[in-house]
Every structure is written in C-alpha cells, then in structure tokens.
Amino acid sequence: MTISAENSNVQTADALYYDPYSVELNMNPFPVFARIREEAPLYYNDTHDFYALSRYDDVNKALIDHETFISGKGALLEIIKSGMEIPPGTLIFEDPPLHNIQRNLLSRMFTPRKVAALEPQIREFTARCLDPLVGTGKFDFVNDLGEQMPMRVIGMLLGIPEEHQRRVADHGEATLQGQQALMASGEVFAEFIDYRTEHPSDDIMTELLNVEFTDETGTVRRLRREELLMYLTVVATAGAETTTRLIGWAGKTLADHPDQRRELAENPALIPQAIEEILRWEPPALQMARYVARDTEHYGQTVPEGSAMLLLVGASNRDHRRFPPDGDVFDIDREQHSHLTFGAGTHFCMGNALARMEGRIALEEIFKRFPTWEVDWPNAHPSQTTAVRGWESMPTFVS
Template sequence: MSATPATSDLYYDPYDVDINADPYPVFHRIREDAPLYYNEQHDFYALSRFEDVRKGLADRETFSSSRGAILELIKANIEIPSGVLIFEDPPVHTIHRNLLSRMFTPKKIRNLEPKIREFCVRSLDPLVGTGKFDFVGDLGKQMPMRVIGMLLGIPEADQEAVRDQVDAELRTEAGKPMTRWSEHGDFVSGEIFAEYIDWRAEHPSDDIMTELLNVEFEDETGSRRRLTREELLTYVTVVAGAGNETTTRLIGWTGKVLAEHPDQRRDLVADPSLVPRAVEELLRFEPPAPHVARYVTRDVEYYGQTVPEGSVMMFLVGAANRDDRQFAGGDRFDIHREARQHLTFGIGTHFCLGASLARLEGRIALEEVLKRFPEWDVDYDRAQLSPTSTVRGWDSLPVVIPA
C-alpha cells in the first residue's frame, strides 16, 4: 500500500514513546488524510474514523478476536487458553461472557457504592493538609485494587502483590512491543490466584471466586459441567487485570485533564451533579486503551484499498473518540457537551462487562477528591507516563494543592 505525497511523512507507531506521549496530532492527520492507514514496519492496517471503528468492532465475522486484541499477540500466533473472553469469538465467548455477566448485574454494582466510597475516604483523608497527593499512587492504584480484591475474595494483605503481578503482564520496555508471549510461548497462568481458589473452595463466601467455583453451565460441546481449574485461574486473572487497569488510568487522566481545565473543575465543585457527565467526557477524551487489534478473516475493502485476509487491523479508539464527525470539536474537552456514544468500552459482543463498575468508581473517586481538594496543579517534573503499548496512562501523577 503506497503513500500519497500528502501522507508520505505520516507515521504512526504504537510503540513510539514520543508519539504515545501525545498521539492526538497524529491521530488527527490519520483520520483526515489516511482513513485506512498501513504501517509497513510492523505490518498492520489501522482505521481511525468513528463510523469505521464502530462498525469494524461490531463485525466479528471479518475481524476476529480469537487470536487476541493486541498487535504483538496476534503476530505471535499462539494458542490462547479457554476463558480469556476478551480474546474469544462466539459461541465460546457468549458462554463465558454469560458466566461473568451474572456477577456484574446493575443491582450488584449499585450495592458496591458505600464500600467504594469507604475505600476512597480511606485513601484520601490522611492526605488532607499535606499540600500534595498522587492521583495514581494514592488513589488510582489503591481503590480499584481494594474493590476487585473484595469481589474476588483476596485478603487485603495480599492485594498489592496480586495487583503488581497482574499489572506487570501488561508492561513493556519503553519503545518496544510485548515479547513474553512470543518468547515463552505461554499466556498469563493465573497461578498467583491458585492458593486463594483452593482456600475458597473449602471456605465459600459471597464473592466472584465462590460463584465461579460453583457455577454450572453448558459448554460449546453441549456438556453440562463446571469450570476446570485452569479455566478458573484464567477467568480470575482476566477479571483482576481488567478490574484494576481501566479505572486506575481513568483516575490518572482525571487529575491531569481537570488540572488543565480549571474552569470546568470549578464548575464541578459548584455543581457535583455534573460529575457523571465529566467522567463520560474523560473516558471519551483520554481512553485508557487507545487502540484495539483484530485478526482479519477475509479480504475487506476500505477507501479503494483491499485489506487482505490474514492481516492485523488496528482500530484507533483514541482517534475515533475525537472524530469531529461524531463529536463537534472532538479535540476539545468539554464536560458540558451533549452526551453521545463513544467507543472507550467497545461495542457489541465485546462491550466491556465492567463498564458500569468503572463509571461508578470514576464518579465516586472524583466526588471524593473534589470535596477535599477543589484545586490542584500537576507536578510534571515527577509525573511518569506508563511505557506500555497496550494501555495509555500515568504510573504516577503527583499534584500540588494550593495553600
């Protein structure tokens, strides 16, 4: 696929640290000048306009999840274990999703609010009067970890170790792809959860782990059974990773974006009823996962070019979420804008099961921060952007509170 003169200098690389620091100028150019983009170095195609991304993510016949949703994972062409539902297609995906969906019902999510607020209070109250805190280290890495630990039944004393090991699976060396799958030929084993599963089997409780241990279902062969131990380990690993990552990134971006828009932050202090809308705008404006990949199962045409079967298509969610065709002034952050569908949580079959929980955690976190710290400035000299290519956000975001 040859470049035109207008796009000959256009380059997008998900592993490039400089681009990743602020991908939106490149996203804008791709969206307008190369709506079907091809990266020769890493051999992937990319779509960036809202409608293309929306329709592509919903087209599971053409764009398969069964080989993974990460560029280097698809390229590694390894066998993905049963139970990684984000990397599955129907009918297996439908079976596994239905097992988990009963654990994330609206009622169950609503009932978590008092506990989530308690976790936020516990994190934030000791920081009042200190003149500073870290949106990620003091809140983003603490509250979501405690919530998912509570749901899974992991003792608080072990939650940080579990969180750090699961997070490490997503980390990459700056500027480089993930290599653990291609080098080791395996996937996340989930063995860190083995002792909790064994203990919970003998001591049932009201948590996801107990439910998963006891649930019976009909698998894709028509057999009635329970989850195998390996499937259970995989399930719990997926829930633990997804349950921490999105909300941690959301909280970090909340600190950064609202520091850069102090007038809108003051609007939220004056009218807390705007907080849910602000959370939605933050999710649109800075999606924690700016892209998602799919394996192309058949030739497909875009903009007069054929994407051949066997290719990797990258859907640039971060670009689609700022497409002026869907959002007027898409590169402008505005908590007052009319609510419209964004793609941060995906769409269709793979719409994020934990979306309601992430929104709830984001809302409560912002409410509790604003009660204590209506003003803050980011200490960029000490802030650290994560190097990973799979999600985009802050490893630390320290802020200074004006006296």
C-alpha cells in the same frame, strides 16, 4: 513510507506515520490521529504491516462485525503478529460462540445489584486513602489512589478478604510492568479458589466455582480450576489497569482545564458526565487490534484476509462527525454521544458500569478535599506500557 500511485487514501507519506509501539507518541497521538482520519481513513503502515481505521462509524462497524474482524488470534497487534496460541479462557481474545458462553458466566460478576452494592465500600476505602493527605499540600492521583482502588475493588467483588487484597493489587502492578509469567499463571488467586472450595460463602468466587454451564462441545460441566484462574486474571488485570489510567488522566485533564474543574467543584452533580468526557478524550487503550478473517473493502481498497487491522479508538473518539463541532475540544458540558472507549458489540466491556462508578467516586471524594491542584510535572512519569497508556505517577500540589 511511500504514497501509493493507485490509492493515496491507503498508503501515507513520510510526514504521516503512526507507530503504535511508541510510548512517547501514544501519550499525545491526537494530531497524528486527526490527519489519519481526514487524509488516510484506511491507513496502512508498511513498517509494522497493519491497516488502521480511524473514523467513528468505521471503527464502530468493525468492532461489531466479529465475523470479519476476529479476536481469536489476539486483540493486541504484537500478539496477532506473533502467531502465538491463545490459551483458553482469555475472554478478550475469543470469538463467538465460545466467547458468548464464557461471557455469560462472567457477567454474573457485574450485575447492577452487585456493582451498586460496592459503592459504600469503595467510598470508604477512597476516604481512607485521601484523609491522611489533607493538609500535606500533595496528592498523587495514581500512587495515592489510582493504582490502589481498582485492584481493591476487584478483591471486594470476588470476596477476597481485605488483608489479602494488597497482594492482588501488587499482582496487577507486576503484570503491568511486564512480568508475564505471573499473568499467565494467575496463581495469585489460587489460594482463594482453594479456600472457597473448602469453605463456600455468599460471594462471586463461590458462585463461579459451583456454576454449571453447557460448553462448546455440548457438555454440561463446571469451570476447571485453570479456566477460573485465567478468567480472574483477565478480569482483574483488564479492569484494574484501565481504571488506574482513568484516574491519572482525570488529574491531568482537569488540571489543564481549570475553568471546567471549578465547575465540577461547585456542582458535583456534573461529575458523571465529566467522567464520560474524560473517557472519550483520553481513552486508556488507544486501539483494539483484530485479525482480518476474510477480504474486506474500505475506501476502494481491499484489505486481504490474514491482515492485522488496528481500530483506532482514540481517533474515533475525537471524530467531529460523531462529536460536533470539534471532537478535539474537551468539554464536560458537550451533548453526550456514546464513545468507543469500552468497545462495542460482543466484546463491549462488562465492567464499564463499575469503572464509571470508581471514577465518579474518586472525583467526588477528591473534590471534597482538594478543589484545586497543579501538576508537579518534574515528578510526573508516563507508564512505559503501550497496550494501556497513562501515568505511572501524577503528583500534584493541592490546596
């Protein structure tokens, strides 16, 4: 890349280059992010043709400004660039007012009462995953717990019988591995929709089948079958994969910081704030992409309408202006300031309380059984996905 003679805040030199499609770089992008934050707060990549914001205040304002930075053309760079038509019901790829209508419908899944009611079931399932491993000397944060728990929780939330929840979990893993036809159809949920249509119950699936709402045309109606399939697919995939990654990053991060891990083992009351720090420190989604719907000014430069903008959550979460004195330090005891891992504004993650609870329960139950661990690095493998980064396996030796 070349340095612009007009504005060195925008174009960046060869030595400063961020490739969002690099799995290897995305496992530790933070040295590059630190330089972008300070040297090119409005960054432009001419290889992939996108702009990027990296400082906390800039990213936060852009996430909230849904009129300038829209989601309706996709929230991933490759989707924006493809120009593909976004199917209806893809909540994370929609803008108000349509987004607000659909979000209000789905928010009934995540009321505080419904989330809290799941805690005993989640804890019991976690114990079932962990108990057989006691005494074996080994525990994989992802394979033994992280990839199983979140999809099972979605099943619990929807009222899917436990014997069928494994299929939902397998569906989520297939989606992560790029089998897009599965994701697009959502057919894994179809038989449960059909069953609940015939056999109503006191669960969220039945509630969503029967709820009446006013759509964007002013028509009062119920959800169509294909809309409900898409909703469930988005919720299950978006919710499960990020929580899976959170649990994997918790295993690695606390292995790298044994003193803070000891603090948590001795005082489990600190676990909720540790989960917040892990979410800030290693966000599963490093960036959120937006389509620029109108010209916008940043650092003396016009970002033209029609551009793609990456909002670098991973960079903003370590901005020392927001997280003093040094955002690149992992510290479970740091003064709490809200991070952007769950987004902001109209697309703030509906399932944030559920994800936090899953992470908390996971660590509470792990510490009861395994107060210390060391990562088995030869057998730890990064996931090959770039949209949500993390570990495909995080095996450890436990004692």
